Amino acid sequence: MTESDNTNDWLPLFPLQTVLFPDGILPLKIFETRYVDMVRECMRNEKPFGVVAIRTGKETGATTQPEAVGCLANIVHWDMEAGGLLMIRTQGGLRFRIRETRVLADGRMEGLVDYLAEDTLVTTDPMLTACAAALKAITDDFDQRVGQDNPTDYPFATPLRFGDMGWVANRWSEILPMPLPMRQALLETADVAQRLAIIMTYLKQQQILTT
Template sequence: MQADDSWLPLFPLKTVLFPDGILPLKVFETRYMDMVRECMRRNTPFGVVLIKSGQEVGAAAEPEAVGCLAHMSDWDMEKLGVMTLRIRGGKRFRIVDTRVLPDQRLEARVEMIPADDDIPVSDIHVACAKTLKIVIDDVNAKGRTEHGESFISPFSQPIQLDSASWVANRWCEILPIPLKARQKLLELEDAQSRLSIIHQYLLQHKIL
């Protein structure tokens, strides 16, 4: 696919966003407040990328080559100077070129990575989906007990336990694995490969 001529604003973070993933963000740096406002004004996403080297604050960090579009689904500013966002992961992209703006924000020209084929969970991986449902139900039940009506599930809706892509991506988000490993899973071309690795991990750690 050809790279788009426009520049995508990037938000380098010490986390990995997956398609259909939900990520709460607190934005307090002026440069990112400006970026978020501009995206809101234009109704466009920004890109979330894992930091390869550098920090979230200060000078522009070096990003990993593959990231995920972030669509804002909700925002608030309960405290002056701190904006809270709830973003949802969109399509994956590969960085073709980057530039650093005077305020140390990163922008990139990117090429979009085709979305995973919407294939069902195979028979061998059904246990992954069933166990994920147990985890989701448990997290949601505890959340409702602790927070009542104000609780918002950290899992994207609708729940798609029959989708190999959705199941694989949710496991990638919640497993206690290093960020580099999470990034490698994001970069895998297809959901079936991602889910196969997850399946082996769950077996090895006696989760299945």
């Protein structure tokens, strides 16, 4: 699907104080009735919802203003706990840009969106080699301590794709300590090489990469 492929369907939106990236894993605890209803409807229709970072307002507020670019969230696991708390595990899909929003009577937000192009696969680049090696060291350490036996606890979707520039850039964008606006800016960066270049600069500033 490319950026020019539009949809006239209203996409359910979940404004949050976080940024979801393509192929990223986002577990959520849902307790508000409007969002429990939204997720149940998405599961019944086997459709995703959209995660968008909050520009102004709060997650529980009625006047929340979302950022213009978000990411589809596909529900890959769910569990209903006692007391009506809905636990879900989502995986990021395509990025999208919001054209128009509306608020339903129950306070849920929906948007008309344009889907953005998937990252171009780049597998050979010195910058990728360095960033991928540093990321693999983290996953190797996690594998030794915890392992991949329980996929619902593993922080990344598998298979791990260290030769994919977009995948590597997105995983670093998720785990590095950075302010929400910076994560959002990375999500909105269309050029995958530019996104990874920003990540590499940040890794050097944090002395995670020294060369």
